Amino acid sequence: MTHGQPDSALTLRQRAEEKLKTDGDVTSKTLSSEETCQVIHELQVHQIELEIQNEELHRTQHDLEAAKSRYFDLYDLAPVAYLTLSKHGLILEANITAATLFGSTRKELLKKPVTNFILPEDQSVYYLYRKLVIEGKKTQGCELRMIRADGSSFWAYKYATSMQGGEYLVTLTDITKLKQTEEELRRAKIAAEAATVAKSEFLANMSHEIRTPMNAIIGVIQLLEMGDLSQEHREDLCMAKKAGLDLVRLINDILELSKIEAHKIDLEISRFDLRNEIADTIKLLSLQAREKGLELTYSIDPDVPTLLKGDAGRLRQIIINLVGNAIKFTPVGSVALQIRKDAEDTDTVTIRFLVHDSGIGIAADEQGHIFEPFTQADSSTIRKYGGTGLGLTISKRFAELMGGHIGVQSIEGKGSSFWFTVMMDKQPG
Template identity: 50%
Template sequence: MERTALPINWQQEALGFLSGLYAIKWEKDISHLYTQTAALILQYAHAEKISFIWQEDSLTATVLYSSDPKLQGDYAHAHDIDTLIGADVIRKDRNTKLYPGDGHTTIWIPASADDFHSVFALQISDKLDVNDPGFDIFLDHALLGLRSVVMLIRTYYAIDELGTRFNAILETVPQAIVFADDAGKRAWVNATAASLLAIPKQNNAPHIVAAAMQNLRTSAVNKGEIMQQSLDLFSKPDQVVRGWKWIFRTPALKVLSVDSSPTVSENVKGRLWVFTDVTAEYEAQEQLRLLNIELAEKRKIAEEQSEAKSSFLANMSHEIRTPLNGIIGMTSLLTETTLSSEQRDYTETIRTSGETLLSLINDILDFSKIEANKIELESVPFSIQDVLDNCVQLLSVKVREKGLKVGYKIDDDVPALVKGDGVRLKQIMLNLLSNAVKFTEKGEIAVLIRKLNSEKDEHHLQFIVKDTGIGIPEDKLHKLFSAFSQVDSSTTRKYGGTGLGLVICQRLVELMGGNITIQSRYGDGSDFIFDIRIGAVTNSEPLQLADNTATVQEMLDMPVPATLAILVAEDNEINQKLIKRMFDKIGLVSDLVKNGREAVEAVRNKKYDIVFMDVMMPEMDGLEATEKIISGNEGKHIPVIIAMTANALPGDRERTLEAGMKDYISKPFKLDDIREKVEKWSGILGDAHSRL
């Protein structure tokens, strides 16, 4: 039977279709969008059926929507529609697999956007003339409209995919994340945040989220601080916060680090909150803070104890050295008088006992200074041979008494002058030689000095002290360099000593960049071997003869008076008597004052050449008195001021020189010490000796 076509105004239908599309393009639900689009094309194309097919991959295609419920969700082989989807033109077929049977035509309208491939399939009744040019024009307009819809669908799919990925990320991170807009219309929390806020994950109602956030703030231990900072934060919408600490005890400690930043999306302003559990880090930091406080307190106590120890040592040094000064000084004067052999023996015993006690005190003070790291080495030119000669001379009496031989050999390549602390090197050598003399009953003691190597500014020297003494058992060697330790108790009873000498030597050698070792066998003597690194002396560096800050030129420029005017400032009556007698022995007249204030007054009223100034005196100490004498005589004659002190701690000498004193003499002192200072600063010792 012949087909009857219905008269249709396809131009009007195309206009109606495009107008309808414009209205539904604002639909943001993807399924609603393609469902309404399919219904619209079904209506204006006067089709009997409509299907929207999406190619998932190269093998599978899915009917996302069909007006025929039986086709909804069906899968088809992608290659069946592959040529249709990839085509740029509309295709008309009869008897297709999608719509089998006679009496209709299938119109394929390909609509793809980037990687989203799809096709709309219309079933047209034979009552319509599918070859009508007007129908073709309608299909061309429909093609453009459907492609624009598919572009939207593809965009929404991409957004939905990104949203899914983003949500998956937010749900798996350990942080609790909360978003709330400023208008109170939108809110979102991830699962961790829902647990933290104690709200159902599926319930993101803004008012519920806001109430839960408020409850969280007010349950914190530091809620006052949080509420105040929250007010500041909400008054400044653009403010970003990092590392804000919210502390809870429910009942266990929980600390959240809170970050908050403003967000703007599609003209929706809001704030993103990120909560990170930092309880472990907070507890560790708190423990570290408490530990630091404890350490600071212990350090303070240790410093106070060290200061108390230093103060005690200073007082002990002063209190013991002051009477020792009288004992040793008076003994030295007594030995220069006419004495019987018995009296001289008694006097020598007193002198030896006093010097032994002084040696013990010096060892204890040196050890304390070393333990406190308060020893600083000097760096001045000196002669190694002079150091050895001085040591041998000091030990000569004991050496003669025991009938020993003492000698030394310095290799030819050892420089005559070196730069370092000659006083401390003398202390090391004197200690080792004293031990050698003490523990050697017969035979000899030898000192060997050789150069190991040299650099531009430094020499590496080795010292060996050999003796033929009693030696040391191998199993006792480890005790030698331990504080307050002797090889055995019988050694202390027989030979005496504190057991500090070798410890002090070891520490001093280490300060000089070297090491000390011992080679010994019981009964065969001992070899003490140490090396030091010491500075080289350039040709332009003269040997310093004076152990003070005054220059040689300063001493040469001093006028040499025919007779010296000497002032002694000393508060101790025994020491006053001692030093007065010493000056009498030298043949010099001295005036005595008993404190710093009287010394200042005396210098103001009389011109003195040398002032021997005790450092520790009542009313005004020697340092203050020195400063007043110097400041009160600017542009006038200023006497040479020599410090007398019973202190022996770090900084004592430096403080006297800083005050303006020119030299330093340590108590207890002997007649020769006073004579040496007078000779050094006056140059008239020859006249003094002629009057002895």
């Protein structure tokens, strides 16, 4: 008998007879009738036991076959293309989905090297990932182009899992559509980015060009103001000057924003003392606050390091924007600037600036938009308070350039608390 194969009924009988001979035949001895009954009983029980065992054996065999056929059905009918490859990359098995994917029959795939179905340019990718699977990184996925029976190619995601005996199981998914969409998106992104930069560059150039004659116009108005004028003409000139200054402010904001968008802004880093910087900035703003009868205060927590290295000019601009807004949108009460430390390590410190006001506040559904360019909380703002809706956008970009964030908490009718953070280097020593 070869190992593992069941005996035929005849050889089984012969083997049993031989064994009986070597072990000694019980029936050759003379038995009493009682002993004979006992032996017959034992034999009957034994026979029934064997029958039961036989039945169970049949059932197990049947279950095994059912499981095997279920496995083949799963393999064959799975919506994923499966290939089983030999150690050397020969296709040993392929399911129906794989055959359909390649537009061929299963027979045409079997026993062929899988590389026959991979585009020559992408074979290096296949070999690289096969090496990884062999080197013990059990499962590996890669993207490569494969060839159909009709010679056309498609993008496939190939996922290989090594199995016992050096074979491996490969699943293939057609990702051609995904690749096309990816490529279209990439092209669209490049085009959109180029368009944004071009637009910002145009804006930057335009606003620069407008600013020069505007400054000349304001200069001439200032010269005229020095002359002998009637009251009426003086008032007219004053209005013209105010409009001119507003325009220059708007142009400056647009110039600043477009420079940021065109990635033409570099931080100007210098050593400065935060304490002096804040004192000067608040002094600048206190005139506006006093004119409106508002209290303007500031505080710096004692643990904030104040000898810093960073872009003091841009930091000042954010503070002017936020405190300026607070003053503008607060009819009565107070505005307070608070400076705290958020985090610190040996070289850097993250500082949090908070601007609280007791002003008109911002409706909850508007709070998300006000950091976008040219956006104001509601359309009546521009009529009542003027402005361009660029201050917060510029402040947000500056805070982000300095490694921080910006945000607001506000209750309509009660007041607002704007905050921003920046990360700055500490002066050594």
